[in-house]
Amino acid sequence: MKIAVVGAGVAGSYLINRLDGHEVECFEQRQQEKWYTVCAWGTSRPYISSMVKKVGLNFDDYVLHTGDKMIVDYGTGSFEAPLKGLVTYDKHRLCEDMLKGHKIHWGTQVRSVDAFGDFDMVVDATGMPRSLLPKVKDDILVPCLEYQVRSSKLPWDDFYIRPYRGMRGYFWFFPLGDGTAHVGAGELNGAYRGELEAFLKKYDCEVIRKIGRPVRIVPPAYCQPFTNGKAVGVGESIGTVYPMLGEGIIPSMQCVETLVQNLGDTERYSEEILKQYDIYAKVFRFVKSKIDGNFSLVRNFPELFAIYMHMRSNTERYGLETHLSDMIKLSHV
Ligand SMILES: Cc1cc2nc3c(=O)[nH]c(=O)nc-3n(C[C@H](O)[C@H](O)[C@H](O)COP(=O)(O)OP(=O)(O)OC[C@H]3O[C@@H](n4cnc5c(N)ncnc54)[C@H](O)[C@@H]3O)c2cc1C
Numbered sequence: 001m002k003i004a005v006v007g008a009g010v011a012g013s014y015l016i017n018r019l020d021g022h023e024v025e026c027f028e029q030r031q032q033e034k035w036y037t038v039c040a041w042g043t044s045r046p047y048i049s050s051m052v053k054k055v056g057l058n059f060d061d062y063v064l065h066t067g068d069k070m071i072v073d074y075g076t077g078s079f080e081a082p083l084k085g086l087v088t089y090d091k092h093r094l095c096e097d098m099l100k101g102h103k104i105h106w107g108t109q110v111r112s113v114d115a116f117g118d119f120d121m122v123v124d125a126t127g128m129p130r131s132l133l134p135k136v137k138d139d140i141l142v143p144c145l146e147y148q149v150r151s152s153k154l155p156w157d158d159f160y161i162r163p164y165r166g167m168r169g170y171f172w173f174f175p176l177g178d179g180t181a182h183v184g185a186g187e188l189n190g191a192y193r194g195e196l197e198a199f200l201k202k203y204d205c206e207v208i209r210k211i212g213r214p215v216r217i218v219p220p221a222y223c224q225p226f227t228n229g230k231a232v233g234v235g236e237s238i239g240t241v242y243p244m245l246g247e248g249i250i251p252s253m254q255c256v257e258t259l260v261q262n263l264g265d266t267e268r269y270s271e272e273i274l275k276q277y278d279i280y281a282k283v284f285r286f287v288k289s290k291i292d293g294n295f296s297l298v299r300n301f302p303e304l305f306a307i308y309m310h311m312r313s314n315t316e317r318y319g320l321e322t323h324l325s326d327m328i329k330l331s332h333v
Helices: 010-015 045-054 091-099 195-202 249-261 266-276 278-291 297-312 324-331
Strands: 002-006 023-027 042-044 063-066 069-073 078-082 086-089 121-124 144-150 159-163 169-177 180-187 206-212 231-233
Touching: 002 010, 010 091, 010 249, 042 045, 042 249, 045 086, 045 249, 063 169, 078 324, 086 169, 144 195, 180 195, 249 266, 266 278, 278 297, 297 324
Parallel strands: 002 023, 002 121, 069 159, 121 231
Antiparallel strands: 042 086, 063 086, 069 078, 144 180, 144 206, 159 169, 169 180
């Protein structure tokens, strides 16, 4: 098949390496020198390593910091979540390496599938804008801002997060090694305004880079359709982001694998995606009930317990140990 992949983020750059035997071209809106992967670069090493191996690369070559614990500050107290594989890695360099040797049309913003008359299939890997798919009804996009910083006075040497009230987002500190870190925040109403700048001042930070974009937390079940004529969505364009954490790297790569396994059969692809990300819909309803102020621990306990069981039985996938008592503490935020 002749396949166009629109978007050179983690989903697009991974996908073009998973389409052996096909004629593939990638279209990216940014010029090569301005292209950047906006992200905090946190992921689970055991899980991502096997996928990166499939494209002939060694994930360990990109690891910047291996986590031991994550401090979770929930306002009235804090707990330490033991980490089981959570790392930060140079996501930008890994994406760059995955793009090498492929035909990339830099600086090409795609607005419609009509431009691809001679292609058999067009993949929408554009992430948040989902440029080739219909708009999501009741979409939820959480604005985020992040600084990559350097300082000798950083307050933590491991992962730290502080959720905002009503689970409307969180502040994060992800170490990148050698006195550098990603310090960022996402909140539905941008309630972090000024907070990050105060942090920079307080800890005497040199700003290496300031980036930001909203992240979609509406899961696949609410992001349908996944197709539009010969266009088919993959990654964040169809909501493969874990709603409670805004974590989208591994889910977007998993989504690519599902697309590759069902290439040419969009109906089966859509069915598989709905099954695969069913738990994300549960997590989303939990987060939504918090956002809307409708959460009750008694009423929503079965949902909370299902999420806990999922995360507990997928420790390697999330890279951290989950305890029910901690989940309950978080549900009060
Ligand atoms: C601030 C922030 C921090 C995050 N931190 C983490 C984290 O630590 N760990 C984690 O797992 N997830 C994190 N996420 C989520 C994760 O980064 C995304 O879910 C994931 O990168 C989605 O990958 P994608 O390839 O689908 O989309 P993207 O990475 O957004 O890539 C889309 C690409 O398409 C291009 N594009 C868009 N529109 C067009 C168009 N019309 N034509 C051509 N090209 C186009 C864009 O320029 C971009 O290069 C974070 C998100 C944000 C915003």
